[in-house]
Amino acid sequence: MEKFKVLGISDEIIRSLNDMGFEEPTPIQEQAIPEAMAGNDLVGQAQTGTGKTAAFGIPLIEKVRHTGGRIQGVILTPTRELAIQVAEELNKLGQYANVFALPIYGGQEIGRQIKALRKNPQIIVATPGRLMDHMERRNIRLGDTKILILDEADEMLNMGFIDDIEKILKETPESRQTLLFSATMPRAIQNLSQKFLKNPTFVSIKAKEVTVPLVEQFYVEVPDRQKFDVLCRLLDIQAPELAIAFGRTKRRVDELSEALKKRGYSAEGIHGDLTQAKRDSVLRQFRDGVIDILVATDVAARGLDVSGVTHVYNFDIPQDAESYVHRIGRTGRAGNTGAALTFVIPRELDHLRSIERHTKRKIVRMPVPSLTDALEGQQKLAVEKLLRVIEEGNYDEYKGRAEELLNQSDSVALVSAALKLLTKEPDTTPVKLTEEAPLRARRDRNRPPQFNRRKGPGENRPPFNKNRSRPHA
Ligand SMILES: Nc1ncnc2c1ncn2[C@@H]1O[C@H](COP(=O)(O)OP(=O)(O)OP(=O)(O)O)[C@@H](O)[C@H]1O
Numbered sequence: 001m002e003k004f005k006v007l008g009i010s011d012e013i014i015r016s017l018n019d020m021g022f023e024e025p026t027p028i029q030e031q032a033i034p035e036a037m038a039g040n041d042l043v044g045q046a047q048t049g050t051g052k053t054a055a056f057g058i059p060l061i062e063k064v065r066h067t068g069g070r071i072q073g074v075i076l077t078p079t080r081e082l083a084i085q086v087a088e089e090l091n092k093l094g095q096y097a098n099v100f101a102l103p104i105y106g107g108q109e110i111g112r113q114i115k116a117l118r119k120n121p122q123i124i125v126a127t128p129g130r131l132m133d134h135m136e137r138r139n140i141r142l143g144d145t146k147i148l149i150l151d152e153a154d155e156m157l158n159m160g161f162i163d164d165i166e167k168i169l170k171e172t173p174e175s176r177q178t179l180l181f182s183a184t185m186p187r188a189i190q191n192l193s194q195k196f197l198k199n200p201t202f203v204s205i206k207a208k209e210v211t212v213p214l215v216e217q218f219y220v221e222v223p224d225r226q227k228f229d230v231l232c233r234l235l236d237i238q239a240p241e242l243a244i245a246f247g248r249t250k251r252r253v254d255e256l257s258e259a260l261k262k263r264g265y266s267a268e269g270i271h272g273d274l275t276q277a278k279r280d281s282v283l284r285q286f287r288d289g290v291i292d293i294l295v296a297t298d299v300a301a302r303g304l305d306v307s308g309v310t311h312v313y314n315f316d317i318p319q320d321a322e323s324y325v326h327r328i329g330r331t332g333r334a335g336n337t338g339a340a341l342t343f344v345i346p347r348e349l350d351h352l353r354s355i356e357r358h359t360k361r362k363i364v365r366m367p368v369p370s371l372t373d374a375l376e377g378q379q380k381l382a383v384e385k386l387l388r389v390i391e392e393g394n395y396d397e398y399k400g401r402a403e404e405l406l407n408q409s410d411s412v413a414l415v416s417a418a419l420k421l422l423t424k425e426p427d428t429t430p431v432k433l434t435e436e437a438p439l440r441a442r443r444d445r446n447r448p449p450q451f452n453r454r455k456g457p458g459e460n461r462p463p464f465n466k467n468r469s470r471p472h473a
Pocket residue numbers: 021022023024025026029046047048049050051052053054182183302303304305329333334
């Protein structure tokens with residue numbers, strides 16, 4: 001805690017940090033907190049899962065805590081789920097400082113949000129679209145904003161939110177402090193920060209790689225129609241605690257989650273066409289470990305923090321290096337290890353190389369696991385289960401029956417039978433997945449930033465990207 005105290009953080013927040021189990025600041029927190037508390041505009045970049053939320057959340061709470069009533073802090077996030085998550089983290093950080101943060105996002109009944117606004121939150125965490133709605137209806141006024149934060153600003157640009165963001169910023173006072181955070185900083189962000197930030201300090205955590213070293217990165221080369229069987233084998237071998245499988249389109253996510261369920265895995269899909277209630281319940285079940293595999297479009301790639309995610313599978317290769325960095329960053333968070341595995345069809349190998357070049361990190365080739373490998377993986381798990389029971393030692397009431405059995409058949413036969421029962425044998429239930437067209441390396445990298453956005457008129461995009469799912473705010 002000493003290291004937090006020297007950053008000038010007040011006792012009330014130190015107390016919540018204690019409750020949250022934070023022992024010392026992460027590098028981005030150490031550098032960004034004093035800068036932001038000094039009132040400077042700031043651009044903060046640090047790898048995924050390294051505590052950027054608290055890096056802007058702590059100074060924000062310090063700034064708004066002694067004044068009540070009006071909205072003084074505004075955070076914009078690209079997705080609804082992220083707005084909810086960030087508001088939750090702020091409410092934890094601010095619990096002893098009497099600070100209340102309210103998430104404002106599309107898909108939730110507007111009347112409910114108006115009611116919640118009457119509780120006078122000092123901070124709102126909003127997706128741009130819904131915030132605009134509230135501003136137009138005059139439910140929300142931003143004239144008292146002291147500090148505005150753009151979390152995942154580059155993604156909001158990709159989603160075409162630039163006009164909304166400009167309008168929102170215009171409604172806030174000139175004198176406000178502005179912070180901008182992301183794990184990736186493409187060139188378009190520099191334009192944005194020049195436009196909206198005053199003399200910003202750049203805090204960038206020097207790291208050899210943009211990806212987290214704790215995440216092991218692999219790829220398998222596999223034709224599209226074999227991807228599903230290979231995924232099942234990998235799941236059987238690697239036995240993730242929690243896993244996220246990313247698919248390219250909403251249809252892909254629907255089909256993949258259905259197929260996994262058919263084969264007996266506990267999986268659910270999440271994408272922008274589902275109702276907000278469904279999205280919320282799927283994510284809640286995943287956080288609670290009720291479902292093991294979250295199948296998602298890029299809607300879940302940014303900022304989501306779910307502890308226990310040990311594996312990320314890129315069932316379809318992400319469309320660019322930034323998306324890759326954020327997707328695989330859903331594992332290996334807060335000092336934990338993780339593994340990321342990308343499926344590459346032969347025609348996409350160039351694209352994989354271009355991702356490697358951008359991230360400056362080698363993605364190691366992994367041979368396609370065979371059915372035998374999968375069976376061995378499952379057997380290993382069965383053996384582990386058995387040994388764990390022996391270790392726990394709580395099986396006295398079975399001993400009589402065991403001795404009886406040992407008099408009738410030989411011990412190897414008996415143990416083999418027990419293992420067979422405990423082993424999930426590879427399931428070959430037929431499933432149907434529509435083939436996806438291959439993705440090729442984007443050539444528009446060096447175009448001016450305004451052409452480098454993913455949503456918009458649609459020029460420069462391969463036709464199969466037409467239905468590419470983007471979250472809607
Ligand atoms: N100082 C700290 N000590 C321990 N855990 C921390 C600390 N700071 C943050 N965490 C935890 O680390 C996890 C990741 O933090 P956070 O979501 O803020 O990362 P991020 O940098 O915003 O990642 P992303 O780029 O993916 O959005 C969270 O569960 C958070 O509670």
